[in-house]
Amino acid sequence: xxxxxxxxxxxxxxxxxxxxxxxxxxxxxxxxxxxxxxxxxxxxxxxxxxxxxxxxxxxxxxxxxxxxxxxxxxxxxxxxxxxxxxxxxxxxxxxxxxxxxxxxxxxxxxxxxxxxxxxxxxxxxxxxxxxxxxxxxxxxxxxxxxxxxxxxxxxxxxxxxxxxxxxxxxxxxxxxxxxxxxxxxxxxxxxxxxxxxxxxxxxxxxxxxxxxxxxxxxxxxxxxxxxxxxxxxxxxxxxxxxxxxxxxxxxxxxxxxxxxxxxxxxxxxxxxxxxxxxxxxxxxxxxxxxxxxxxxxxxxxxxxxxxxxxxxxxxxxxxxxxxxxxxxxxxxxxxxxxxxxxxxxxxxxxxxxxxxxxxxxxxxxxxxxxxxxxxxxxxxxxxxxxxxxxxxxxxxxxxxxxxxxxxxxxxxxxxxxxxxx
Amino acid sequence: xxxxxxxxxxxxxxxxxxxxxxxxxxxxxxxxxxxxxxxxxxxxxxxxxxxxxxxxxxxxxxxxxxxxxxxxxxxxxxxxxxxxxxxxxxxxxxxxxxxxxxxxxxxxxxxxxxxxxxxxxxxxxxxxxxxxxxxxxxxxxxxxxxxxxxxxxxxxxxxxxxxxxxxxxxxxxxxxxxxxxxxxxxxxxxxxxxxxxxxxxxxxxxxxxxxxxxxxxxxxxxxxxxxxxxxxxxxxxxxxxxxxxxxxx
Numbered sequence: 001x002x003x004x005x006x007x008x009x010x011x012x013x014x015x016x017x018x019x020x021x022x023x024x025x026x027x028x029x030x031x032x033x034x035x036x037x038x039x040x041x042x043x044x045x046x047x048x049x050x051x052x053x054x055x056x057x058x059x060x061x062x063x064x065x066x067x068x069x070x071x072x073x074x075x076x077x078x079x080x081x082x083x084x085x086x087x088x089x090x091x092x093x094x095x096x097x098x099x100x101x102x103x104x105x106x107x108x109x110x111x112x113x114x115x116x117x118x119x120x121x122x123x124x125x126x127x128x129x130x131x132x133x134x135x136x137x138x139x140x141x142x143x144x145x146x147x148x149x150x151x152x153x154x155x156x157x158x159x160x161x162x163x164x165x166x167x168x169x170x171x172x173x174x175x176x177x178x179x180x181x182x183x184x185x186x187x188x189x190x191x192x193x194x195x196x197x198x199x200x201x202x203x204x205x206x207x208x209x210x211x212x213x214x215x216x217x218x219x220x221x222x223x224x225x226x227x228x229x230x231x232x233x234x235x236x237x238x239x240x241x242x243x244x245x246x247x248x249x250x251x252x253x254x255x256x257x258x259x260x261x262x263x264x265x266x267x268x269x270x271x272x273x274x275x276x277x278x279x280x281x282x283x284x285x286x287x288x289x290x291x292x293x294x295x296x297x298x299x300x301x302x303x304x305x306x307x308x309x310x311x312x313x314x315x316x317x318x319x320x321x322x323x324x325x326x327x328x329x330x331x332x333x334x335x336x337x338x339x340x341x342x343x344x345x346x347x348x349x350x351x352x353x354x355x356x357x358x359x360x361x362x363x364x365x366x367x368x369x370x371x372x373x374x375x376x377x378x379x380x381x382x383x384x385x386x387x388x389x390x391x392x393x394x395x396x397x398x399x400x401x402x403x404x405x406x407x408x409x410x411x412x413x414x415x416x417x418x419x420x421x
Numbered sequence: 422x423x424x425x426x427x428x429x430x431x432x433x434x435x436x437x438x439x440x441x442x443x444x445x446x447x448x449x450x451x452x453x454x455x456x457x458x459x460x461x462x463x464x465x466x467x468x469x470x471x472x473x474x475x476x477x478x479x480x481x482x483x484x485x486x487x488x489x490x491x492x493x494x495x496x497x498x499x500x501x502x503x504x505x506x507x508x509x510x511x512x513x514x515x516x517x518x519x520x521x522x523x524x525x526x527x528x529x530x531x532x533x534x535x536x537x538x539x540x541x542x543x544x545x546x547x548x549x550x551x552x553x554x555x556x557x558x559x560x561x562x563x564x565x566x567x568x569x570x571x572x573x574x575x576x577x578x579x580x581x582x583x584x585x586x587x588x589x590x591x592x593x594x595x596x597x598x599x600x601x602x603x604x605x606x607x608x609x610x611x612x613x614x615x616x617x618x619x620x621x622x623x624x625x626x627x628x629x630x631x632x633x634x635x636x637x638x639x640x641x642x643x644x645x646x647x648x649x650x651x652x653x654x655x656x657x658x659x660x661x662x663x664x665x666x667x668x669x670x
Binding site for chain 1: 456583587591609616617619621622
């Protein structure tokens, strides 16, 4: 090793010094921070000394998402090959699911989504950082990972790119970047895709790779989700364990409730996500599910009604299908767009679960109501916080009014003492 | 009873004055800087709508509609005064707003001061006139339902301005790019909030088989329109070719 050969780290360091104070500085600083440990310390103002900075918080969420992503590779392949060759009679995880074939197909299909999402999103972040002259923020790291997991697998890459541009620019950068946005950027991207290209985002053909291309041919396959079957009052042939472990069609990463549960526990344990939001959202969805089950049991609704299939669906099974679990664990708990106060978090989470199941049942156009419910509650989160804070202020004012005498007395008692001394 | 509940939730969430039909935007954008003021204006809008919609319903029913004057005598039965609805509705609304202004000035001078010019402006708030006109267009059958419609669409507007006021208070310290500060970012937020409210779009469309039927009819309509357009184009093409032929015999 001669001294003339510089390591990549050294080169980056030199570049950083070279560009210090110039326009492109944030770009090199971001690379340095992302690839290596940052060597900067806070230099102004009062600050809290903790180990979990933004980068670590983001990385923790990504770690919680990695199992879901890996699972999605296998599930994409499994759904595709099973739809073509028929579902295996005796399902065995090693023979039918965790195969190299499944993984490779899923990898080929999902990785481009991840790459486009990160590539386009980070490019915009870099451009904005350079123009506005601030450091590149880590906020997009989680968004970029969430986006490919909440879209159907056959989403064309250019659509994803357009949606990412919309979501990052309109959803986040116009508000001033990470930490300032009103709506969750990942959900803004999903909503943009949903409303701009509805044929690619809903229906019975988009959830399994190849189903769209094969429509109308003798090889046609169906990729209907469980919620889709229920919305048509149809029946499905997936067992409860299939639903729980995620061997069902759906958006790329939303299917495995089991892995999402593990990820959620990890996030709660590492104190990154709020357990209050998760618990109250689960309670909210269960309550709404119970209400609908009650309506069916009371006989207020006939079996011919178009709501019957979803209303009679067991209340707790709502958590196993569709994106509800994924949304509750990874999206609703977004610390920026969610409610900030503890009491507010309970209300916010409860309403997310409640409205999600309500939209699922009542809105035949959107069986996937979760992302819309979270967006709606993002809109109302500041209102909830405002009133929680006002309520607290009012309570303390009242307490102050009732407890006036004591401090004055002690003061008056002390004052003459000082004089005597 | 059920129709009351349905109309109530429908006008608050599904046909929200701000996010579904984009009415009443001027005061919605201008008075949403602080939550307290927004609540005051929202309450005023609820009150005015709750009074004017039933009043205008009575006017519509007994004065304006085709044949509404039949109660005066059989010779008046075929009068149709509905061309007067705009003038009469606006007159009712202006009177009511004056009344609200007097009441607010008397009982809450602070609110009166903070509302400033915007309280008289409610008179020309399109949400208020829109409420009356929607009531007329949707042929709301009873006085009770008209009152319900006024209150609930007012609550929908109230919720919208409350939410945006809270959001604007929250983003007060955000680093919004200079050209977008103020109204620009408010428009963007309104659009994003509209996406959030889309969650209710299409919900409850007409009970058991209404949705499917409606979808079919809209699809059919679209097809018909497309066919008509095609035919028109064809006809035009034909006439053009005829003209061309006539021009060059």
